Amino acid sequence: MIVRISDDSLALALGADGLASAFAAAGCVVERVSSWGMHWLEPLVEVDGIGYGPATVDDVPAILDGTSALSIGPITEHPFIKPQQRLTFARAGKTRPLSLEDYAATGGWAGLRRAQAMSGEAVIAEVTQSGLRGRGGAGFPAGIKWNTVAKAPASRKYVVCNADEGDSGTFADRMLMEGDPFQLIEGLAICAHAVGAQAAYIYTRSEYPHAIAKLRAAIELAQGIIAPLHMEVREGAGAYVCGEETSLLNSIEGKRGVVRAKPPLPALEGLFGCPTVVNNVLTIAAIPHILFEGGAAEYAALGVDRSLGTKPIQLAGNIKHGGLYETAFGISLHDLVYTIGGGTASGRPVKAVQVGGPLGAYIPPAQFDLPFDYEAYARADALIGHGGVVVLDDGADMGRLARFAMEFCAVESCGKCTPCRIGSTRGVELLDRIRAGAKVLDPVGALPQMHNAPKLARTADQDIALLEELCETMKFGSLCALGGFTPYPVLSALRHWPEDFQ
Amino acid sequence: MTNERLQEILARHGQSEGPLLPILHDVQRAFGCVSPDMQQVIAQALNLSRAEVHGVVSFYHDFTEEADTRPCVQLCRAEACQARGVEALVEAAEAAAGNRVRISPVYCLGLCSVGPAARIGDALHARLNAASLVKLVEAA
Incomplete structure (x- = not known):
């Protein structure tokens, strides 16, 4: 009997090697193939086109005699796989990577x-x-x-x-x-x-x-x-x-x-x-x-407007059915997160999704009708980036995530341009001050030689206005996308979840 | 002995274009660090200044000037793993690690749909909870 198990590092991280050995020990021919991209089912075992997952070593006998409750039926007919338009990932799950x-x-x-x-x-x-x-x-x-x-x-x-x-x-x-x-x-x-x-x-x-x-x-x-x-x-x-x-x-x-x-x-x-x-x-x-x-x-012929062809979208974070979903441009976030992704893994309501990595905007559920398209995202002050969709449930603290974005930029900045190198550090300080709610006089502004600086501590509104100004400077003054796009997660979090900044 | 192995690494990359990063990776793997003395040897071999080599070593997170012989558990702390609750595991992992194991943050292992995720050497681990992470740290 031929058993197919992925050797993608995600499957390995979930024990695929041990599972493969167990099938080999049971007398099966084990083929190590690429991953189908249904990550919540990894390690996924394929026997005669039927999938079983997520499988452990204990499931081996039941899978072999066909009685396993882990069966998802024919993989190619699975609702996660069937509607996809796989061109770039046409071979995913089907071929041995080094053959x-x-x-x-x-x-x-x-x-x-x-x-x-x-x-x-x-x-x-x-x-x-x-x-x-x-x-x-x-x-x-x-x-x-x-x-x-x-x-x-x-x-x-x-x-x-x-x-x-x-x-x-x-x-x-x-x-x-x-x-x-x-x-x-x-x-x-x-x-x-x-x-x-x-x-x-x-x-x-x-x-x-x-x-x-x-x-x-x-x-x-x-x-x-x-x-x-x-x-x-x-x-x-x-x-x-x-x-x-x-x-x-x-x-x-x-x-x-x-x-x-x-x-x-x-x-x-x-x-x-x-x-x-x-x-x-x-x-x-x-x-x-x-x-x-x-x-x-x-x-x-695929896609919408000026975004043509297919885009491999990555469903990640707190999502029930995470994995790789390749489809033509134009799909809405609502379909991605709820219809395909099945909502959050924790079962709690979705609070936000971040599209496009650490430099991408946080998008609230109210905007989930946004079509996956470069220009539509740009108009909504967001970006597609590399197509990563990270789902967050209502336990997420958007103020903390905004601070994380600035801190990440400060740590990873190459240091060449000032808005990114210094701006990100000032951004972290500002966010700390806003989130602590403390009206502290800026120690530099308090120096006697700073004649034009206000001598009273800034109010929370003034701090937020300053943060917005700083973000503008970073957006238009940075040499590359690191400093230039860090304002996206920060400002979107501030705009949509101001209550998380108090 | 150190010098012999260093020369061997330098010779291996002699023909490639832009050999500094591959050399530094090999040196870091072989010795656990790229010490100032080694930087001098590398600089001389590549006809660079010591400052240039030092600048590169200090820029990248993967290179260190001093060796840390403790086992290292890299724990992903990026947004996707945060969304899956990694921050709640940090305290337990650090308590289990004590001074014996180094817990270092890493920003993304590419296992974003099955986090929290960790890496020890080239071995990856995912869908971690407090108990399984503590077990990993203790076995590291």
Whole structure:
């Protein structure tokens, strides 16, 4: 009997290895596949298409004789899986991550072969036609970026894959790197062919040891297919800001992960001063599908407005049915949180969701009709970011979370620009003062040489006005998204839950 | 002995572009730290100033100048794990750790739908509660 169990690190964290050994000991052939992305059911066991989860070693006999109460029926018919439009994650749960055979049997390398028979210009035209925008958060059209690099006159060019997935509530990059590494490699090879790059780097986090190991093994296996392209994995070192593309480039170069001022754009002067494409994992992984015959038109037919194609959304935090949900743009938060996610894991009412990681706004249930679309979120003073949705129940203290956002920015700031480096620290102090409700005279303002500073302690309203002003300064004065977007969680928490700040 | 192993690491990365971070990772893994003496050797080998190497070592959380030989439990304290109640477990974990184990915060292990999550070496643990976390800390 063939039993399929994921070897995704999330399944490993929940005891998948022990479970696999138990099935092997019972005489089964165990296939370690990627994860379906139904995380509340992990470790999920698949026998003849029927799923059982979350399984423990004690459940092995009942699963084998078909009497287990953990059965969820046929996995592909499950209400979490069936409505999804999986393009980037088409292989999730179905293939063995490091099997070249499985990859080729599911359409692998077809996009690369087709691209190699085309000119770089024609490949870029198809990427442009697909409407693919950067999946890392900024949403910049991939085709335009590639075109800039392709047109730049230089003898050496690079492709860099930003796999520094530091946002809390996101794990799609990790799942893709661990579950379908060849797709990422194929996407990078297509991109390198299109823009004329000789080397490709994948920069990922040291917090993802399993992803690093899988990618390195996959690159070695695919060496003959992607040659003469040089491909290498680079490991970050625990700095959140290195997810910003220019500090990521500095980090690969072996420097402090300090943000660079733009211009020059990385597309013209990027890694080691050469023209460089920097794209997120999900952007690159969408490429092989787009380069299929007719793939670009199919991709462009999905989505809404200017947000085309599919988006792998990550349901996380206090949610009953957490996991990976890939669907066309346009889905509402209400559907994501309640219909698909099943509400909170704790069973308590939803208080807020944070979309887009630590720099994303907190959105109250009253705004849950917001469609998943770059522009709609921007209009609501929020951002999609990398598509992480963190659900919080009514036990959440929004004032504490606002302070956490400022503190996180203060700790992780690269230090290059003042609004981010100093502003975040002042923000923490201000929030502490507001939350303590104490009218304390600012010690600096009290100094005799500070002639224009008020000599009376600020009221709570004045403190809040000052915080808002500080946030404005950070938003428009910071060099990158760390300082620039930290105001989103802070101001949204303040706007929607002022009672948590008293 | 230390120098021999250091030279070996330096030689391994001699050919790569931008070799400093891979070298520092290997050194940190081999010795548990990147001491000022080692920084000097690395700087010389890469034709950098000591200040440049020190600047990089001090910038990244993964590199330390002094070794800490205690076992380390990394506990995710980011928003998604907070939403799943990690803050309520911290006190018990720290009490169990005492001075023997180091509990260090980490901002996201990518297990955001099944938190609270922790990492010990390359082993990951999720859906933790106070009892299972204390057990992990005691066994670390």
